[in-house]
Amino acid sequence: MTDNTEKKVIPAKDASIKLASINTLLKNKGLEAMAEALDQNRNSIQEANRKDLEAAEQLKDQGEISQALVDRLKVNDSKIDGMIAGIKDVMELEDPTGKTLSCLELDDGLELYQVSCPIGLIGVIFESRPDVVPQIMSLCLKSGNATIFKGGSEALNSNRTIFNILKNALEETGDIPATAFQLMETREEVMDILALDSYIDLLIPRGSNAFVKFIQDNTRIPVLGHADGICHVYVDNEADMEKAIDVCYDSKVQYPAVCNAMETLLVNSDITGKFLLGMIEKFVKAGVEIRLDEKAYTIAEDAGIKDVKKASDEDWSTEYNDLILSVKTVDSIGEAIDHINRYGSHHTDCIVTKNKDKRRTFADLVDSSSVMVNASTRFADGFRYGKGAEVGISTNKIHARGPVGMEGLLIYKYILLGNGDRVSDYAGDNAKQFTHRKLDKQISDII
Amino acid sequence: MTDNTEKKVIPAKDASIKLASINTLLKNKGLEAMAEALDQNRNSIQEANRKDLEAAEQLKDQGEISQALVDRLKVNDSKIDGMIAGIKDVMELEDPTGKTLSCLELDDGLELYQVSCPIGLIGVIFESRPDVVPQIMSLCLKSGNATIFKGGSEALNSNRTIFNILKNALEETGDIPATAFQLMETREEVMDILALDSYIDLLIPRGSNAFVKFIQDNTRIPVLGHADGICHVYVDNEADMEKAIDVCYDSKVQYPAVCNAMETLLVNSDITGKFLLGMIEKFVKAGVEIRLDEKAYTIAEDAGIKDVKKASDEDWSTEYNDLILSVKTVDSIGEAIDHINRYGSHHTDCIVTKNKDKRRTFADLVDSSSVMVNASTRFADGFRYGKGAEVGISTNKIHARGPVGMEGLLIYKYILLGNGDRVSDYAGDNAKQFTHRKLDKQISDII
Structure with missing residues (x-):
């Protein structure tokens, strides 16, 4: 651990204990102070951002970064409005900590409470978007988690200014252990963060x-997120053709740059004539580059469709994040499912069918965090799933899967309330028996 | 991956998909077949076990393994009875998969179901106890998880025989993809398992x-479990002295070899006379070696208590798993909490106090999977917590914490049921609004 890391990580870990016990009122007071501070410091935020933008424009001129990255970096008044609105949304969310998840009587007067609590210390490592800082800081504060931030070097000035404004605002409330929030700035510190599995929990x-x-x-350290988003739509021979076109078009075209956009279309070979040819023409009109498997290519060729390419094996494992689509014909729903489980990224996959048995089979056997039945893959998103704010989309198989909101920042502890109880009374001859009776009690009513 | 691993891991992963969709009736049929097969093959199990025991006795004579390990290895008729009873207990447990955890209407006719499902492929690596095989295989079958087992070399014959009996029983049912269960036997395969993070989920x-x-x-690969169990009892100055003695004695003496036994006693310095001296005498009588901090040592010496030692700094981080106890005096509950969070293993820690504010402070600020209030640390256990069967005790901060039952083998997927729905209708001008209305519906009623 570098000196710098030690000066930030250990205080954050220590403060995480205190932060976990701050009540909702104080947390909301902190959030309000954060929102106000952003509003009152618009000028200094934009000034810092201008420095980053100037440097980014130079890098762009040298061909080192893209215009898209420069755009994402920009913080104008309306972006600051968005940050403030985001913090206020989190204020409105229910405090998720201290909830009794279950209560079990082990025996008369011996009660076991399972109670939600923060995870502890979260590390957030992000590329150039400075709006990550207020978004994650507000979610972590509300859920009682300490946080180490490390942003991209392109946004160094913006991140530092926004972070300091928010942290000072928390400090000034006097009630919140603001050392729970720390900002790292150098590349060495990233490698430090990755090695700190005894301090950082997620x-x-x-x-x-x-x-x-x-x-x-x-x-x-456990990582919450996903690397790839290779999403599929399978159009079954028993699909409603109009709905199939709507779902496929939306899944690919509505916003192709994101992880939940379709990358591969699987089509039942019975409906290449009825569905596929028309679908391809619609995609080509929208500027989508189409890469077809052998069978589909021959059919398209025979039908006189031009402007299509042949797919290579590599296409099945490629996330384009662009207006490109690979298309494969399959002979059955089983072949579609096998393809998805083999080449997909277990993110979001869709079936279009009217057949009830098939939708059940697909939902059972496709091993993905979101399974769509007759709905666009683009719905897989924290906002659309009603989570208020999204921490990320996870393809993990433990803890939290799919679009993750504040619930992904929580764990629980067990609290056993007794009266001098001994295990020895429940062992050996004449052992007392456990009652194991579910109770409808809340820990907040007791302690 | 060695050839051997490839022949086992890939088939298990493939079978995990099918296993996830087997219904409860078939799973219970499989469990019944497993229990019957153990009953009918008692002789061959004990014969295989005798080979392991003979080899183990030789190793013991050479001083390479302990008598305790030999005892744990032994499989007699009553151990087989225990295995059978364990499988039957799992039959009685409710099938935890396919449960609707939440249902949210996103819009009219667009419904999001969060549904519990198996994690996928679990790796179980264990030392010499052969009863782990039927216990974990039954839990994994009931929860729909494929499983790779790797047992200790001391139990090679016992594990192989028990595993084959169980797997054959599943195969003979004809309904269960028995390749979901695989046994590894060599050391190289362990290193293979640890490297297979793209196949093994937990x-x-x-x-x-x-x-x-x-x-x-x-x-x-995420690991569910705990390395250390350094558990504390803090006896507050406002404790009921009789209950404090009961809780401390039980926490240390009832079964000292296990992870949830007390290793360090923290005593408020106001009650060294009233509580500590008597407590030490009771422990010494029970054969407990006592290691005292400076202050307690002086007090004990002044009171004429012999047979006690001085603790060194190392004692605060030591799990004895034996009749040894370190004792530290603290001036406040805050000092006790700081000591526990610093030196403990976040496993199970206890306060004995009559003061309501203090029990709340302790429960809030002690960062442990189980917090006991006036109850022995020894209660932290899957059976006592009413889980039926225990997968393990976890000190992880994500997924599952504390004593973990079958719920630790589960995750969920989102299933969105639509009707040709497009995200484009919910974007831009005249965007449709999401309703985000909680529904009391079950996916099993729909598909």
């Missing part, structure tokens, strides 16, 4: 696939 | 602290 990476993959491959 | 190690630590340090 990592949330925000950035490109390669960036997330690098983090997953270089740490033993 | 590891459950069962064995010594060093064994669990080795696994945690050598894999990127």
Whole structure:
């Protein structure tokens, strides 16, 4: 651990204990102070952001970064409005900590409470978007988690200014252990963070696939997120053709740059004539580059459709994040499911069918965090799933899966309330028996 | 991956998909077949076990393994009865998969179901106890998880025989994809398992602290379990003295070899006379070696108590798993909490007090999977917590914490049922609004 890391991580871990016990009123007071501070410091935020933008424009001119990245970096008044609105949304969310998840009587006067609590210390490593800082800081504060932030170097000035404004606002409330929130700025510190599995309980990476993959491959800290989003739509021979076209078009075209957009269309070979040819023409009109498997290519060729390419094996494992689509014909729902489980990224996959048995089979056997039945893959998102704010979309098989809101920042502890109880009374001859009776009691009514 | 691993892991992963969709009736039929097969093959199990026992006795004579390990290895008729009873207990447990955890209407006719499902492929690596095989296989079958087992070399013959009996029984039912269950036998295969993070979703190690630590340090697969169990009891100055003695004695003496036994007693310095001296005498009578901090040592010396030692700094981080206890005086509940969070293993810690504010403070600020209030640390256990069967005790901060039953083998997927729905209708001008209305519906009634 570098000196700098030690000066930030250990205080954050220590403060995480205190932060976990701050009540809702104080947390909301902190959130309000954060929102106000952003509003009152618009000028200094935009000034800092201008420095980052100037440097980014130079890098862009040298061809080192894209215009899209420069755009994401920009913080204008309306972006600050968005940050403030986001913090106020989190104020409105119910405090998720201290909830009694279950209560079990072990015996008369011996009661076991399972109570939700924060995870502890979260590490957030993100690329250039400065709006990650207020968003994650507000979610972590509301859920009682301490947080280490590390942003991209392109946004150094913006991140530092926003972070300091928010942290000072929390400090000034006097009630919140503001050392729970720390900002890292150097590359060495990232490698430090990844090695700190005895301090940091969960990592949330925000950035490109390669960036997330690098983090997953270089740490033993649990990582909440996903590297790839290779999403499929399977159009069954018993699909409603109009709905199939709507779902496929939306899944690909509505916003192709994101993880929940369709990358591969699987079509039952019975409906290549009825569905596929028309679908291809609609996609081509929308500027989508189409890459077809052998069978589909021959059919398209025979029908006189031009502007299509042949797919290679590599296409089945490629996330384009662009107006490109691979298309494969399959002979059965089983072949579609096998393809999805083999080549997909267990993110979001869809079936279009009217057949009830098939939708059940698909939902049972497709091993993905979201399974869509007659609905666009693009719905897989924290906001649309009603979570208020999204921590990320997880393809993990433990803890939290799919679009994750504040619930992904929580765990629980067991609290056993007794009266001098001994295990020895429940062992050996004449052992007392446990009652194991569910109770409808809340820990907040007791302690 | 070695050839051998490839022949086992890939088929298990493939079978995990099918296993996830087997219904409860078939799973229970499989469990019944497993129980019957154990009953009908008692002789061959005990014959195989005799080979392991003979080899173990030789190793013991050479001083390489302990009598305790030989005892744990032994499979007699009553142990087989226990295995059968365990399988039958799992038959009685409710099938935890396919449960609707939440249902949210996103809009009219667009419904989001969060449905429990198996995690996928679990790796179980254990030391010499052969009864782990039927216990974990039954829990994994009931929860729909495929499983790779790797047992200790001391139990090679017993594990292989029991595993084959159980797997054959499943195969003979004709309904269960028995390739979902695989046994590894060599050391090389363990290293293979640890590297297979793209196939194996969760590891459950069962064995010594060093064994669990080795696994945690050598894999990127999530590990469910705990290495250390350094548990504390803090006796407050406002404790009921009789209850304090009961709780402390039970926490240390009832079964000292296990992870939830007390290793360090923290005593408020106001009650060294009233409580500590008597407590020490009771422990010394029970054969407990007592290691006291400076202050307590002086007090004990002044009171003429002999047979006590001085604690060194190392004692605060030591799990004895034996009749040894370190004792520290503290001036306040705050000092006790700081000591526990610093030196403890976040497993199970206890306060004895009559003061309501203090029990709340302790429950809030002690960062442990189980917090006991006026009850022995020894209660922290799956059976006592009413879980029926215990997968392990976890000190993880994500997924599952504390004593973990079958719920630790589950995750969920989202299933969105639509009718040709497009995200484009919910974006831009005249965007439709989401209703985000909670529904009391079950996916099993729909598909």
